[in-house]
Amino acid sequence: MCSSIYENLPRVTGLSDNVLVAGTSREEHLQTMRATFQRVREHEQRYNLYECCFDMTEVSYFGHVILADGVKPDPKKIVAVEKMASPVKKLELQTILGQASISIDCIKGGYSGQSTKLTCRITGTIVIGITWLRPNGGSPQEVVVCNTANTICEPSGGVTGYSAVIDSRTQVTLTIESFNMAVDAGEWICRDGPRGVPATCTKTTLSGPDSVTLNPSPPASVAEGFSLNVMCAATGCKPLCSYAWTLGNQQISSTSQLKLTNINRSQTGNVYTCTATNSLIPKSKTKQFTLIVYSDHVMVSSPIKTKDTVFTDST
Structure with missing residues (x-):
């Protein structure tokens, strides 16, 4: 952004x-x-x-x-510098004294089997070369290494499934070709060489919706003149799913709740569709609700009072 x-x-x-x-x-x-x-x-x-x-x-x-x-x-940065090994070569000393300032962006989470990207931005002079490390289940592992001139990036350590594109002299984009939660979810590291101060971001796992349920369960029978609220819920959504209710091609609600008031017999047989969407993957699942309306001959004294929802689950 x-x-x-x-x-x-x-x-x-x-x-x-x-x-x-x-x-x-x-x-x-x-x-x-x-x-x-x-x-x-x-x-x-x-x-x-x-x-x-x-x-x-x-x-x-x-x-x-x-x-x-x-x-x-930041105490974490101080600890990172304190843990750096003592330089024994001129280039290593240059890394400590004049390394590039780096920031990393995980952009969004990853969905199992799909490709996803990260970006690494560089300010200052690159002394050794941009190095990418994946979380690898808590044991960081090099996957891509770029040269000092930031013109070439290559896979490292025989690890495949990752590629880097040099967008400019100040930005590199890494592509995870097929996101694997076991090795790709967690803290990613981008740094200048093996001893540079790391920039980190957390790659979260995207998932869902796995299933959609309605309460009450469809179909439902409701007395004419009554009202009914139907709740739609999706499981496994990371991040939270958005919801929409439609009747035919018309959207009638942008929340998980469908509110039907003063129901009449002309609505019997209406099929309402709830769609739960994870826009970051993207992935959607739907569930349909069929309404059945029957006549209620019970008289209501004046003044009219709000009626409680009455339904029978015919499943």
Whole structure:
């Protein structure tokens, strides 16, 4: 996401694919968040929910920890530098003294068997070459290594299924050709050479919807003049699925709930379709609900009171 879309928004800072929204009070912070979301919608962009943090009193941001009362170095970065091996060659010393500054973006999660991408952005001089490491179940493993000039990237260590494209001198895009949850889900690393300070992001697993259920179960019989609410629920959605109810070609609800009020006999036989969608994969599943309406001859005294939903499950 281009950081320029946040221009002229007070207390909002965008750097690379990261955005920081601040506020001197909770009310001010919420107001700024609303303005930020509106700006993102206007540019038809979206955030990765699994990489967002809200209502924080401190946050790590590009090697620093930002607090209400100031800024301090990120302890994780300090530990990474402290754990670096002592240089024994001139090139290794150059890596420590002048390595490139790198950021990584997992873009979105991965779906089993499908391709997915990550990007690595470089600021400064590359001393050794961009190196990509996959999570590999908690034991990071090199998969692609690029040269110092950032003109060629090749598979590393005999690992296949990964390729890198040099978009520019400051950006490399890695493609996972077939996402495997066992080795590709988790923390990815991009760094300058084997001892460079790592930039990391978490590649989440996308899944679902696996199945869709309706409550009450279809078909349902309802007395004429009554109302009925039908809930649609999908399982296995990561991230959460969106929902839509349709009658024929017409959408009648954009939520998981179908509300039918003052039902009449002309609606009997109507088939309502609930569609659950995971837009990041993308994948959808549907479930249909058939309505049966029967006459109710029970008289209701005036004034008319709201009737409770009555249905019989004919399954």
